[in-house]
Amino acid sequence: MSDLEFDGLTAVVTGGASGIGLATAQLLTARGARVACLDLNPQDVPEPMVRAHVDVADEESVRAGVTWAAELLGGVDILVNNAGIGAQGGIEDNPDHEWRQVLEVNVLGVVRTTRAVLPYLRRSAAPAIVNTCSVAATAGLPDRVLYSASKGAVLAMTRAMAADLVADGIRVTCVNPGTVATPWVDRLLGRADDPADERAALRARQPLGRLVTPDEVAAAIAYLASPLAGATTGTDLAVDGGMDGLRLRPP
Numbered sequence: 001m002s003d004l005e006f007d008g009l010t011a012v013v014t015g016g017a018s019g020i021g022l023a024t025a026q027l028l029t030a031r032g033a034r035v036a037c038l039d040l041n042p043q044d045v046p047e048p049m050v051r052a053h054v055d056v057a058d059e060e061s062v063r064a065g066v067t068w069a070a071e072l073l074g075g076v077d078i079l080v081n082n083a084g085i086g087a088q089g090g091i092e093d094n095p096d097h098e099w100r101q102v103l104e105v106n107v108l109g110v111v112r113t114t115r116a117v118l119p120y121l122r123r124s125a126a127p128a129i130v131n132t133c134s135v136a137a138t139a140g141l142p143d144r145v146l147y148s149a150s151k152g153a154v155l156a157m158t159r160a161m162a163a164d165l166v167a168d169g170i171r172v173t174c175v176n177p178g179t180v181a182t183p184w185v186d187r188l189l190g191r192a193d194d195p196a197d198e199r200a201a202l203r204a205r206q207p208l209g210r211l212v213t214p215d216e217v218a219a220a221i222a223y224l225a226s227p228l229a230g231a232t233t234g235t236d237l238a239v240d241g242g243m244d245g246l247r248l249r250p251p
């Protein structure tokens with residue numbers, strides 16, 4: 001295969017109704033895949049993608065959504081573990097219930113969805129898992145201890161799962177996005193005292209001088225999920241405008 005092609009392949013994308021997940025689902029679809037988006041708010045997922053209401057923090061919901069998607073699509077070749085929630089704060093700022101809530105979604109959500117999809121991946125001829133991690137897993141970002149811990153776990157799980165699943169021919173990788181222009185960032189800016197000021201500060205932190213686009217992250221996920229990346233497993237790909245690699249920090 002010489003191009004980014006998914007003809008005959010099927011994909012499940014969690015958090016596929018918005019931002020990075022939606023852009024990924026749309027790109028995979030445009031390149032020939034049949035895609036199911038599992039999301040807490042799936043109503044805006046356009047056809048021909050199929051959609052289901054799934055809460056990755058709920059085991060039964062994940063199991064039901066994955067079974068439904070696999071039956072409808074006729075199996076699962078690609079899993080994109082993308083659903084996630086944010087959290088701001090230093091080590092003293094987040095009470096235990098916030099830690100539990102974020103780890104339930106960002107870490108256990110990946111665990112549950114992967115467990116539910118694995119039996120289908122084991123029957124696939126081109127199985128791949130791509131996790132949406134974050135630059136927070138690799139760079140010491142200020143005011144992000146809980147979120148960084150959750151994404152650090154996703155990065156470590158990516159490598160450990162890749163080691164376990166290599167014998168089954170299942171590749172496991174992750175992308176580490178930087179600051180991506182999605183509704184997530186809009187919500188963050190909406191909570192700021194001065195959103196215009198905060199947006200300018202965000203941009204100033206970017207070595208490239210602009211935010212990353214959801215399509216740029218989707219392209220990286222699609223590449224890692226594709227047979228083009230057949231020799232790549234147990235590793236991460238930064239799509240962060242240079243935030244981590246250039247070792248630049250907010251002034």
Ligand code: NAD
Nearest residue numbers: 015018019020039040055056083084134177179180182184
């Ligand atoms: P987004 O808010 O636009 O989309 C997230 C989607 O996940 C939403 O559709 C939401 O309904 C869904 N979701 C949230 N909790 C869920 C749950 N419990 N079960 C099922 N679905 C759930 O955000 P985004 O920016 O596209 O973020 C997607 C992923 O990218 C997240 O894992 C996030 O941590 C990661 N990320 C985002 C950025 C960024 O700057 N936007 C940077 C690094 C990493």
